[in-house]
Amino acid sequence: MPLQQVTYNDISQPLAIAPGAVENYMSAQGSSFGFRNRIINGAMVFDQRNAGGSVSNPNSYIIDRWLVETSNSSTTAQQVTDAPPGFTKSLKFVTTTGTSIVSGSYCDVTQKIEGYNVADFGFGTSSASTFTVSFWVKSSITGVFGITLRMENGPPYAGYFTTYTINNSNTWQYVTITVPGNSATAFGSTTNGIALSLNFMLGAGSTYTASTANTWGAYGVTGYGQLSSATGSNAVFTTTGATWQVTGVQLERGSTASAFEYRDIGRELQMCQRYFEMSFSQGTAPANAIGNPWYSGATPNIVYSQNILFTAVKRAGPTITFYRGTGHTTNGQWAYYNGSAWVTASTSTGAITTQSFSVGISSNIGTQYGYVVEGNWTASAEL
Amino acid sequence: MYKLFKDNFTKHECVIRLSDNAHIPFDPANTDYQKYLEWVAEGNTPQPADE
Numbered sequence: 109m110p111l112q113q114v115t116y117n118d119i120s121q122p123l124a125i126a127p128g129a130v131e132n133y134m135s136a137q138g139s140s141f142g143f144r145n146r147i148i149n150g151a152m153v154f155d156q157r158n159a160g161g162s163v164s165n166p167n168s169y170i171i172d173r174w175l176v177e178t179s180n181s182s183t184t185a186q187q188v189t190d191a192p193p194g195f196t197k198s199l200k201f202v203t204t205t206g207t208s209i210v211s212g213s214y215c216d217v218t219q220k221i222e223g224y225n226v227a228d229f230g231f232g233t234s235s236a237s238t239f240t241v242s243f244w245v246k247s248s249i250t251g252v253f254g255i256t257l258r259m260e261n262g263p264p265y266a267g268y269f270t271t272y273t274i275n276n277s278n279t280w281q282y283v284t285i286t287v288p289g290n291s292a293t294a295f296g297s298t299t300n301g302i303a304l305s306l307n308f309m310l311g312a313g314s315t316y317t318a319s320t321a322n323t324w325g326a327y328g329v330t331g332y333g334q335l336s337s338a339t340g341s342n343a344v345f346t347t348t349g350a351t352w353q354v355t356g357v358q359l360e361r362g363s364t365a366s367a368f369e370y371r372d373i374g375r376e377l378q379m380c381q382r383y384f385e386m387s388f389s390q391g392t393a394p395a396n397a398i399g400n401p402w403y404s405g406a407t408p409n410i411v412y413s414q415n416i417l418f419t420a421v422k423r424a425g426p427t428i429t430f431y432r433g434t435g436h437t438t439n440g441q442w443a444y445y446n447g448s449a450w451v452t453a454s455t456s457t458g459a460i461t462t463q464s465f466s467v468g469i470s471s472n473i474g475t476q477y478g479y480v481v482e483g484n485w486t487a488s489a490e491l
Numbered sequence: 492m493y494k495l496f497k498d499n500f501t502k503h504e505c506v507i508r509l510s511d512n513a514h515i516p517f518d519p520a521n522t523d524y525q526k527y528l529e530w531v532a533e534g535n536t537p538q539p540a541d542e
Contacts (some may be wrong), residue, residue, distance in 0.1 A: 300520050413500075424520035429513040440512040458501040460516040468498065490522060 140361075145369040146225050147306070148173045148379045150243075150357035152197040155187040156386055159393040162186040164204075169490055171199050172380040178215040180207050180311070180345055185217075191355050192244045192280035194368070198355035201310060206348040215311035215345045217354060220260070220491035221304045222423060223297035229361065231259070232294025241306060242284040242365035244356040249347060250274050254309035254340025256318075257287055261296035264326040269318040271340050282356075284365040290324045300423050302491045306359060310352055311345025381420035386486040394431060394486050396440065401433030401482045413458055413468040418487060422462040426487035430455045430467070433482035442469055442483030455483065462489075493527055494538035506537065 134141060154172040166176040166185040176185040182205035191198045201217060229237040241255070252271045259266040268290070272283045295303035317339060318327060344350045356368050371379075377390070387401070388394050404414050418426075429440075435450030436443040443450040453469035469481065492509045506515040506527050515523045531537070 425516035425518035427508075427513050427515045427521060427523045429511055455512075456496060456498065457503060457505060457514040457516075458498050459503045460505060460514065460518075466501070466503075468500075488523070489520075 143225075143369075144360045144366060145358040145371075146221055147219055147357045147359045148383075149376060150355075150368070151195055151370070152187055152191075152199050152355045153373070154377055154380045154390075155197075156380065156384055156388075156390065157393060158186065159391050160187045161393055166201075169384070171197075173219050173383060173490075174199055175218045175220065175490075176201065176216075177218065178311070178345070179213050180205075180215060182207070183215075188353070190246075190353065192246075192282075195244065195355050198244075198246075198353045200351060200353045201344070203344055203347060203350040206346040206350065209311060209313050209342045209346060211313040211315045213311055213313035213342075213345065214316050215309070216256075217308040217310070217352075219306050219357070220302050221306070221359070222491060223295055223299045223301050223303040226295065226303050227298035229289060229295075231290045232292070234291055236289025236291040237361045238286060238289050238363050239359060239361050240284060240286045240363060240365045242282070242356070242358045242360075242368070243354055244280050244282055245272075245274060245308075245352070245354050246278065246280045247274050247344065247352040248277050248350050249341060249343040249352070250277050251341040251343060252339075254312065255285065256305075256307040256309055258305045258307060259290065259293060259295060260302035260305065261293060262326070266290055266293040266324055267318065267327050268324050269321050271321065278351075286363050286365075288324070292324065293326075306357070308352075308354060309340050311342045312340070378420045381418070382423050383490045384486070384488050385418055385420060385422075385426075387416075387484045388486075394429075394484065396432045397434050398431065398484060399434050401431075401484045404481050413466055414481070415459075415464055415466045416485070417464045418462075422487065422489040423491070424489045425460045425462055426465075426489040428457050428460060428465050428467075429486045429488070431484040431486075433484065435482055442467070442481055444469060444481045450482070453481075492538070493530065493535075495540040497540040504540075509538075 149172045152171050156172055162184045163170055164184050165181040170176050170185045171187045184202045186200055187197055188200045252273050254271055257268040268287055270285060297303050344352045358368055386394050432439055432441055436452045438452040441452050442455040443452050455469050458466035458468045494507045494509055496507045497504045508515060518524055
C-alpha cells in the first residue's frame, strides 16, 4: 500500500497513526526514507552535455546519466519539455528514418547503476531484495515493449527480461514493473563499478534477444552495449517518424511503486556531477569558443599550473577534456594573455584524482604581472 | 588513436585520446581507460610520450 494511499474511515475520531507505523511500513517494504530512488536524474532535469539540444545518431550519454545506444544512425535523442503532470522534462527518442531489424540491430535507453547505490539489495544471497521500477512513458507506437535489468557480472551476464504495454499512442502512461531479487548471482561490483543497468529496449536483433522472460538468466552476449531483451516491439526502430519518451523513472526496493522521490535540485545535480562535471554554466553545453570561459590569474615568469577542485567527488579518476575560450582559435587548448593578445598554449593535466585535477600550459607566460589564462573543461567518470 | 603523456615536472602520466585531446588517467575504474586497454589488447600501440 503506497504511503499516500493511507485512508482513515472514522472521521468522528482524531486521526491517530500508531507510533512506528510508518517506519514499520517502510521497513516491510525494504525501503528507506532517503534515497528510495536508485535512479539518478530520473526526472530528466539535468542535461549538462547538450542543454536540451538534439543529438543525431546518439551513441552516447544524452541527458545526465542516461545513455542512448542505437545501430540506426538516422535517429535523434534529446531532453524536451513535454512531460506528464508533476514533471517538467522528458527524454525523447525519434527515429528519423526507420530501418529493418537485422541480427545485430540494437536500440536502447539505459542507466547504469553504481555498485554502492544498490549494494543493500543483497543480490547473491537468500535475502536478495525484490525491487520495483516505475516510469512514465509515451510513444507514437502502441504495443509490447521490452525492458531489461542487466547485471554487469560477466560474461556471462545475469539478465532479467520483461515487457510492458503501451496502450494508447501519444499519451503519457504510468508503468510499474516488480522484479524479484537475484538470489543466485551477486553484483559484479558493490563499490564504484557497474552493478546493474536498466535498459528500455526500442529495438533488438536476434543477437540481443533473450528467449526466456521474467526470470533471471545468464547470457553471454558481448556485443556492442552488451544488450539483451525480451521479445518486445521493434516498431520504434523500424518506423520512420516514430517517437518514444520517458521520465519519472524510479527503481526502489520492495514490491510496491511509491510516489516519485523528488530530491532537492542541488542534491540531484551533485549526484549527476559524481559522473560528469563541467566548468561551463548550467544550461550551456560544452563547446569550444564559449564566451566567459574559466579564467585564472597567472603567476608571472613560470610555467602555468593550477589545481581545480571538483564540486562533487568523482566515481573514479575522470577523463578531462579541454575547450578553448574566445580569445584564440585552437580548439581543445587554453590560452594566456600576454598583454596585447591571447596566445595559444599546449594544455595538459598535471594530476587527475577523484577530488581534483591540475592543469598546466607548457608556455612560459612571461614576466608581466596580471596575465590571465582562459579555457574550459569537462570531467567525465561515467559508468 | 591514443598517445601516452608524461608531465616531466609532476611525473603525472596518462593517456591522451587524440580525437578530442581528452586526458584519461590510469584508473582501472575509468571506462575510457578500460576502452583504451581493450584497444591495446586488440594489438594496437599508442604513440609514445614526448620526451
